[in-house]
Amino acid sequence: MKKTLFDKVWDSHVVSSVKNGPDILYIDKHLIHEVTSPQAFNVLEEKGIPLFRPNQVVATADHNVPTENQHLPIQDALSRKQVSQLTKNCEEYGVNLFGLGHPYQGIVHVIGPELGVTQPGMTMVCGDSHTSTHGAFGTIAFGIGTSQVAQVFASQCVLVDKPKSMCVVVSGKLHPAVEPKDVVLYVIAKLGTDAGTGYFVEFAGNVFEEMSMEGRMTVCNMSIEMGARGGMIAPDQTTFDYVSGREFAPKGEALEAKIAHWKSLPTDDGAAFDAEHHFDAADIRPMITYGTNPGMGIKIADKIPSSDDASFVKSLEYMGLEADTYLLDMPISHVFIGSCTNSRIEDFRAAAAHIKGRQKSPDVAALIVPGSQQVAKQIVTEGLDKIFESAGFELRQPGCSACLAMNDDKIPAGAYCVSTSNRNFEGRQGQGARTLLASPVTAAAAAVAGKIVDVSQA
Amino acid sequence: MVPLTVENVDTDQIIPARFLKATDRKGFGENLFRDWRFTTDGQTKEDFPLNQGQYKGAILVAGNNFGCGSSREHAAWALADYGFKVVISSFFADIFKGNALNNGILPIQVSPEDLQRIFAAIEQDTSVEAIVDLENQKLLIDAAGIAVSFEINDYKKMCMINGYDDIDYLISQKEAIEAFEQKRA
Numbered sequence: 001m002k003k004t005l006f007d008k009v010w011d012s013h014v015v016s017s018v019k020n021g022p023d024i025l026y027i028d029k030h031l032i033h034e035v036t037s038p039q040a041f042n043v044l045e046e047k048g049i050p051l052f053r054p055n056q057v058v059a060t061a062d063h064n065v066p067t068e069n070q071h072l073p074i075q076d077a078l079s080r081k082q083v084s085q086l087t088k089n090c091e092e093y094g095v096n097l098f099g100l101g102h103p104y105q106g107i108v109h110v111i112g113p114e115l116g117v118t119q120p121g122m123t124m125v126c127g128d129s130h131t132s133t134h135g136a137f138g139t140i141a142f143g144i145g146t147s148q149v150a151q152v153f154a155s156q157c158v159l160v161d162k163p164k165s166m167c168v169v170v171s172g173k174l175h176p177a178v179e180p181k182d183v184v185l186y187v188i189a190k191l192g193t194d195a196g197t198g199y200f201v202e203f204a205g206n207v208f209e210e211m212s213m214e215g216r217m218t219v220c221n222m223s224i225e226m227g228a229r230g231g232m233i234a235p236d237q238t239t240f241d242y243v244s245g246r247e248f249a250p251k252g253e254a255l256e257a258k259i260a261h262w263k264s265l266p267t268d269d270g271a272a273f274d275a276e277h278h279f280d281a282a283d284i285r286p287m288i289t290y291g292t293n294p295g296m297g298i299k300i301a302d303k304i305p306s307s308d309d310a311s312f313v314k315s316l317e318y319m320g321l322e323a324d325t326y327l328l329d330m331p332i333s334h335v336f337i338g339s340c341t342n343s344r345i346e347d348f349r350a351a352a353a354h355i356k357g358r359q360k361s362p363d364v365a366a367l368i369v370p371g372s373q374q375v376a377k378q379i380v381t382e383g384l385d386k387i388f389e390s391a392g393f394e395l396r397q398p399g400c401s402a403c404l405a406m407n408d409d410k411i412p413a414g415a416y417c418v419s420t421s422n423r424n425f426e427g428r429q430g431q432g433a434r435t436l437l438a439s440p441v442t443a444a445a446a447a448v449a450g451k452i453v454d455v456s457q458a
Numbered sequence: 459m460v461p462l463t464v465e466n467v468d469t470d471q472i473i474p475a476r477f478l479k480a481t482d483r484k485g486f487g488e489n490l491f492r493d494w495r496f497t498t499d500g501q502t503k504e505d506f507p508l509n510q511g512q513y514k515g516a517i518l519v520a521g522n523n524f525g526c527g528s529s530r531e532h533a534a535w536a537l538a539d540y541g542f543k544v545v546i547s548s549f550f551a552d553i554f555k556g557n558a559l560n561n562g563i564l565p566i567q568v569s570p571e572d573l574q575r576i577f578a579a580i581e582q583d584t585s586v587e588a589i590v591d592l593e594n595q596k597l598l599i600d601a602a603g604i605a606v607s608f609e610i611n612d613y614k615k616m617c618m619i620n621g622y623d624d625i626d627y628l629i630s631q632k633e634a635i636e637a638f639e640q641k642r643a
């Protein structure tokens with residue numbers, strides 16, 4: 001039978017199926033962080049059971065950590081407690097922790113791939129919806145709730161109904177100013193935020209084949225924003241080259257054997273999906289969102305649409321925007337370049353290429369937050385820090401930061417922030433904050449101009 | 459029943475991130491829909507349904523695509539802690555649905571037309587009652603002329619009715635899981 005990439009990986013991980021119920025899916029790698037794991041460790045404690053496979057768990061502290069003075073004790077008492085609880089739990093249960101101060105610390109979805117923990121054909125879970133990021137490697141990776149984190153601790157498995165499969169094909173030639181973030185914002189704007197619910201999405205077509213691994217991660221990261229459990233891209237030479245030589249990746253003959261297996265994973269010709277969508281790459285332009293869900297996106301040169309739907313009206317009201325008007329040239333006061341969507345070295349290279357030789361607008365506060373300690377180090381090695389700092393951008397230490405505003409990095413109420421993160425929900429970046437999602441280049445350009453610009457028209 | 463007609467209610471609204479610093483699962487109900495219930499300086503927003511005394515009961519009726527966004531189970535804990543046992547909507551986000559079921563909250567999906575009918579019935583009479591029959595998978599709201607079946611898989615239904623937990627089931631499968639690991643090695 002002809003199988004999809006998703007079917008191949010899923011089927012090879014099913015331990016058994018409950019009659020008229022879910023599958024028992026075996027999990028190869030379990031990533032954890034400080035916010036969604038403490039209650040799961042409590043379950044182990046209450047039940048008096050061990051962590052079944054500690055070697056398959058990798059931990060870091062990211063959601064709640066400060067992005068300044070990371071060498072000092074965390075100021076906020078609750079955050080400090082959460083982070084120290086993680087350290088204690090990892091020690092007690094023998095989990096490998098890349099905590100604050102560790103050279104591998106960073107956002108969980110940035111460090112997994114960067115360390116070679118993430119590999120094609122695996123199943124991965126984490127108590128975080130953007131676990132979908134790892135799908136860029138041809139991995140089945142999805143977010144789970146804390147009860148399920150406890151289940152994986154106890155059994156290295158989850159009970160899940162097998163999702164349906166969807167294929168999103170983008171083919172043709174992209175405009176040179178279009179970034180991977182624009183591609184995924186375009187797809188979500190076209191399909192809506194619930195189109196993927198119940199599905200696992202495979203992204204296919206020459207646009208994704210030609211993308212770097214980092215671009216593919218940006219795309220898969222946001223697959224959850226169209227409601228999908230996760231996104232995947234078939235592993236190819238680009239994938240194998242990225243994985244080879246990374247700290248926790250297989251080496252030598254073991255790697256060769258793995259690669260031979262990984263080459264068998266792509267979807268068979270003629271395999272059927274439950275749903276398919278096709279888009280023409282040439283139609284895509286730099287994108288930005290105007291509303292309070294990631295599906296409310298437009299080409300920067302286009303007008304905000306109009307609708308009398310109550311939720312739409314409420315959303316524009318929150319954003320302080322009007323239907324049938326342009327976002328182009330609208331002044332903004334904040335820029336955030338970071339988050340697991342866009343905080344890898346290529347993102348900062350792209351931003352720096354635009355910023356070089358320019359100055360940030362005096363009316364904008366611009367924050368640059370690398371995704372990991374290793375990315376932070378690379379920024380310095382390549383001299384990008386000089387470009388950012390001399391242009392007036394503030395370069396911080398790694399963490400989730402203003403993506404969800406759990407720490408001190410908050411956008412003030414009413415302020416407009418062009419952000420490279422993945423969610424523009426009400427209050428996501430701080431109570432009353434107004435988020436406009438865009439690519440790192442568009443964000444950098446907005447910081448320089450002090451207003452929204454269309455880099456494809458430069 | 460408490461009506462919340464807004465669509466695409468995301469988990470950041472159900473429980474904002476700044477309340478996720480706890481290391482246990484108690485007390486989240488207090489901050490359920492925090493920024494919709496209260497202003498930044500802590501004043502109660504009178505027009506929010508949860509703040510309007512006429513709406514009572516353990517059933518939340520919500521607009522399409524409820525629970526999208528983050529995987530935080532804190533959203534389900536907050537709803538459960540506040541006292542909700544059932545959420546009715548025309549569409550639920552996947553992860554939320556799983557989290558709800560794992561915390562004794564039953565998500566009931568109805569057609570968009572039925573959802574509008576329920577909203578209208580509540581508007582007519584704020585004390586309208588609903589009968590949820592989990593055993594037979596039936597939702598009955600006489601006042602709205604609603605008598606529909608809802609979906610839930612047999613396994614989950616059995617768990618809810620008996621108060622079983624997935625974790626106990628998985629632990630009971632340890633031998634099969636170990637055999638699976640052996641086979642793959």
Ligand code: SF4
Pocket residue numbers: 062063107108109128130339340341399400403404421422
């Ligand atoms: S950067 Fe944002 S989206 Fe990514 S894991 Fe952190 S909080 Fe979640």
